[in-house]
Amino acid sequence: xxxxxxxxxxxxxxxxxxxxxxxxxxxxxxxxxxxxxxxxxxxxxxxxxxxxxxxxxxxxxxxxxxxxxxxxxxxxxxxxxxxxxxxxxxxxxxxxxxxxxxxxxxxxxxxxxxxxxxxxxxxxxxxxxxxxxxxxxxxxxxxxxxxxxxxxxxxxxxxxxxxxxxxxxxxxxxxxxxxxxxxxxxxxxxxxxxxxxxxxxxxxxxxxxxxxxxxxxxxxxxxxxxxxxxxxxxxxxxxxxxxxxxxxxxxxxxxxxxxxxxxxxxxxxxxxxxxxxxxxxxxxxxxxxxxxxxxxxxxxxxxxxxxxxxxxxxxxxxxxxxxxxxxxxxxxxxxxxxxxxxxxxxxx
Ligand code: ATP
Ligand code: MG
Ligand code: FE
Numbered sequence: 333x334x335x336x337x338x339x340x341x342x343x344x345x346x347x348x349x350x351x352x353x354x355x356x357x358x359x360x361x362x363x364x365x366x367x368x369x370x371x372x373x374x375x376x377x378x379x380x381x382x383x384x385x386x387x388x389x390x391x392x393x394x395x396x397x398x399x400x401x402x403x404x405x406x407x408x409x410x411x412x413x414x415x416x417x418x419x420x421x422x423x424x425x426x427x428x429x430x431x432x433x434x435x436x437x438x439x440x441x442x443x444x445x446x447x448x449x450x451x452x453x454x455x456x457x458x459x460x461x462x463x464x465x466x467x468x469x470x471x472x473x474x475x476x477x478x479x480x481x482x483x484x485x486x487x488x489x490x491x492x493x494x495x496x497x498x499x500x501x502x503x504x505x506x507x508x509x510x511x512x513x514x515x516x517x518x519x520x521x522x523x524x525x526x527x528x529x530x531x532x533x534x535x536x537x538x539x540x541x542x543x544x545x546x547x548x549x550x551x552x553x554x555x556x557x558x559x560x561x562x563x564x565x566x567x568x569x570x571x572x573x574x575x576x577x578x579x580x581x582x583x584x585x586x587x588x589x590x591x592x593x594x595x596x597x598x599x600x601x602x603x604x605x606x607x608x609x610x611x612x613x614x615x616x617x618x619x620x621x622x623x624x625x626x627x628x629x630x631x632x633x634x635x636x637x638x639x640x641x642x643x644x645x646x647x648x649x650x651x652x653x654x655x656x657x658x659x660x661x662x663x664x665x666x667x668x669x670x671x672x673x674x675x676x677x678x679x680x
Contacts, residue, residue, distance in 0.1 A: 333406045333650065336391070336430070337643025338423035340383040341415025341443045342468065343374045345422075346639035347387070347394040352647050354453050357398035359633075359640045360390050369508050373498070380418030387426055402434050409646020412440040413663030414469070420662045428658045439646040440660040444668050446641035448476055451601040453644040454630040461628070462590040464583050464616070467604030468494035472668075473538045473586040475593060476601070479648045480673035483593070485586045486538025493575060494606045496542035500549050500571050504564045514568045515609055521562075521569030526552055528574040530581070538586045545574055576615040583616065587623050598625025608632035649674050 333352040340346070343364040349357040364382050368374050395401060410427030413420055424440075431438035447465055451457045459481075465472045471488040491499070494511060501510025506517055528548045531541040549571055556563050583600065591597055600620050606612065613629050620627040634640060654674035 333647060334400065334404055335407045335409055335643045335646045335650065336394075336405050336427075337441075337639040337641075337646055338387065338391070338408070338410040338427045339443070339446070339637060339639040339642045340387060340419045340423035341411045341413065342419065342637060343368055343379050344637040345383045345386045345390055346637060346642075347390045348639035348643045349394055349398045349400065350453070350640055350643035350647060352651065354456065354644070356453075356640050357400070358394040359638060360394050360397070361638050362386050362390055365509065372502055372508055374416070376416045376418055379416055380422060383419050383422040387422055391426070402430070405434065405436055407431075407437045407439060407646060407650050409439040409441045409642050409649075411443045411446065411642050412660055413442065413666040415443055415664065417662060417664045420664070424662045432658055437650060437655045438658060438660070439649050439654055440656040441642045441645045441649070442666050442668065442671055443642070444470060444666075445480070445671060446645045447603040447635075448474070448482070448668065449479070449645050449648055450603055450630045450634050450641045451628045452648070453640065454634060455628050457599065457601065457628055460594050460596065462583075462586055462598060462600045464579065464586075464600065464602045465604045466493045466579070466602065466606035466612070468492060468498070470604065471540050471542070473583060474668060475590055478673060479652060480671040482668040482671065484669050485589055486540065486582065488540040488542060490541050490543040491546065493540070493542060493579070494604070496546050496575065497606065499546050500568070503546075503549055503553050504567055505559065506564065506568070511606060511609065514572060515611070517565050517568035518572045518611065519565075521565030521567070523569040523573035525566040526570035528552075528570050530574055530578050533578055533581045536585065538582050538589070540578065540582055542575075545571065545578075572609070572611050576612050579612060580615050580619045584619060584623065587625070597623060599628050600625060601628045603630065603635060605636045607635040
């Protein structure tokens with residue numbers, strides 16, 4: 333079973349071909365970074381237009397790379413949300429058009445489920461597992477019990493963690509996007525120089541909060557005035573350490589709850605763009621070892637946005653009999669808890 337996956341929900345235009353054995357036959361990601369950099373963030377109209385300009389060519393290139401044609405496909409999976417709706421519509425409409433023209437089954441994929449199921453593509457992981465989803469728009473802890481079966485343990489009450497990285501980078505005058513830039517700067521920094529807050533640390537539950545941390549960084553920047561490159565490195569390192577400590581603390585609580593719910597100590601999966609962060613992976617490795625379980629972290633390239641994860645979510649759902657209508661609607665907001673478990677009755 334070979335599935336074409338399409339993704340255009342944010343600022344990456346991505347196309348992939350993945351089969352049900354988990355072979356990634358093509359995985360192309362075209363970043364729009366250069367187009368958004370002058371604005372210091374993603375501009376929705378620019379993103380949508382750029383997806384429209386590039387998606388068709390990228391599909392042709394992916395098929396060429398895999399040495400296959402449309403006739404070799406068994407289905408088309410496209411992100412239908414959540415995300416910037418103008419962008420989402422590009423992959424959604426293109427995917428539906430290909431499915432209609434070729435008489436192929438179409439699967440409407442939730443972008444977050446793409447992140448959530450990546451570990452099953454890369455590590456053949458069985459259900460259930462605990463998921464720490466840390467991305468540009470989300471920060472959540474969930475028990476993943478099956479395809480479409482997510483039990484939410486907690487989430488951010490204000491900013492997403494990727495957003496906190498991006499805003500901190502901006503405050504420090506670092507490059508866009510912020511996550512990788514903060515991580516780079518932090519390498520030569522002293523994480524103990526600034527005593528930044530650890531919001532919600534030590535409190536019961538699995539929620540997160542990052543806005544206070546961001547405010548603390550802003551106040552430090554204002555106090556310092558002109559930042560030297562050492563100041564930047566030290567602030568980046570202090571911020572990154574605070575984030576890792578908070579994520580570890582909340583995840584520890586979630587592991588306790590997960591063990592009570594499932595009788596299993598783990599495993600813990602970390603996914604989403606921020607999962608590319610080396611110091612976070614290190615901290616989570618230490619946590620899981622202490623808790624007697626293991627950390628599964630997909631390669632960085634499959635943590636940030638890509639279409640291999642969308643194709644894979646398509647494989648998982650097609651295998652369960654899901655076929656979505658070509659009327660399926662794109663959704664700017666689409667929480668994981670609102671997903672269905674595919675059942676044969678859903679077939680259209
Ligand atoms: P969502 O998945 O919530 O819809 P998104 O698709 O925009 O949002 P992702 O592409 O999954 O988000 O992740 C992008 C985020 O990951 C950005 O905020 C970026 O700064 C962050 N990020 C990427 N690499 C790193 C890194 N090495 N360290 C920290 N953060 C990182
Ligand atoms: Mg992105
Ligand atoms: Fe994402």
